[in-house]
Amino acid sequence: MVKIARWNYDGGTREGFVEDDNCFALPGGSTVQHLLQAGLEKTLSIAAETCRTVRPVALGNVQLLAPLLPGTIRDFVAFEEHVEGVRKSIDGVAGVVAEWYEAPTFYFTNPHTVTGTGEVIGIPGGCSELDFETEVAAVVGHVPGSEGRNLSASDAHQHIFGYTILNDWSARDLQRREMKVSLGPCKGKDFANTLGPWIVTADEFEHLHDDQGFLPLAMAVEVNGEAIGQDLLSNMGWPFAELVAYASQDSVVRPGDVLGSGTCGGGCLAELWGRNGAKTPPPLKTGDSVGMTVAGIGSILNTVGERREAVTRVPASSRPGTKDRGSRKVRETVTNH
Incomplete structure (x- = not known):
């Protein structure tokens, strides 16, 4: 099973694959986003090569992060x-x-x-x-x-x-x-x-x-x-x-x-x-x-x-005319033209 992950280890963030409770970091600064851009078929071949050649780190020794930074x-x-x-x-x-x-x-x-x-x-x-x-x-x-x-x-x-x-x-x-x-x-x-x-x-x-x-x-x-x-x-x-x-x-x-x-x-x-x-x-x-x-x-x-103790609501303006200010501006614009 190919699992794609991001993790913190030894003071830095790594991105790559998890297999059999081991983490295999992508070489050369590659990221999960690079894998997504490469597509699924290419990623599967990258995973096989990475897990074969890269020295693993035990999954229990890392802190997993969100597996990607989404675009939307x-x-x-x-x-x-x-x-x-x-x-x-x-x-x-x-x-x-x-x-x-x-x-x-x-x-x-x-x-x-x-x-x-x-x-x-x-x-x-x-x-x-x-x-x-x-x-x-x-x-x-x-x-x-x-x-x-x-x-x-x-x-x-x-x-x-x-x-x-x-x-x-x-x-x-x-x-x-x-x-x-x-x-x-x-x-x-x-x-x-x-x-x-x-x-x-x-x-x-x-x-x-x-x-x-x-x-x-x-x-x-x-x-x-x-x-x-x-x-x-x-x-x-x-x-x-x-x-x-x-x-x-x-x-x-x-x-x-x-x-x-x-x-x-x-x-x-x-x-x-x-x-x-x-x-x-x-x-x-x-x-x-x-x-x-x-x-x-x-x-x-x-x-x-x-x-977090904070007041986050921001009430609308309470100045006189707030409720009809928009319609008044429309009337004034029409009159001036």
Whole structure:
């Protein structure tokens, strides 16, 4: 099995491959991004040569980092069970909107706050309802002769370089307020995403796809060692190839882009709050550990850190005329012309 990773060792960052509990660093300053640009077929040959010729370092002696520095992160909401539960928690409304069934939906999140397994995740300022989201992410790689634009599902499948685990950390109270503005989450989401522990190349899963392209991988999440939820990746509403294809319509997907599946059924606290009618289990607190495992990929584990004590809301101007200032400017412009 080819696993692609980044790690800290002996005072520096290395990038390369993990095999049989050993790490093999790419020579000559090459990076994971270089592998993604090279494409899957070339990467497999580089992996064989690197693991044959490079002196290994024991996996237990390194600190794994996020396996890549993404170009973009598109996070979908592809599990119907999750949508039903979390909508009641966030919006106070039961059921799934008809539009969810019409096409996959995603939002862009922050590639600059990506963390790896083992890192401490601080609670953002103003947050009292920290949550996790259990996901799998597809990582895009280069396909010769394709620019990654307006892809069909079959072509998009070839652009999937590999898979990793994604924890889309969420400040639910911040998110709940933000989404009332009818735009989407912002500060409720962009403080942290965890990817890891590595990227497992797509060829390792090829024989597992069913006739519609779904992967029946078991997913599970624990808090402080206690099981919270589990699901199958194949319960997505769309297979990953369809998600990548949809993202590429009138746009482009490029090597290093990450596309999350969205939270699996039972994969976050907010979904359970919606079903239970109460905040049970409770929101995460300082010192809690969150572990996620996906069959065929591995596990990630993070600890919740301290809350940053800060006031982050910035109210709109309260000067007289704030509410009608925009319309007044329009009237004045029309009158002056």
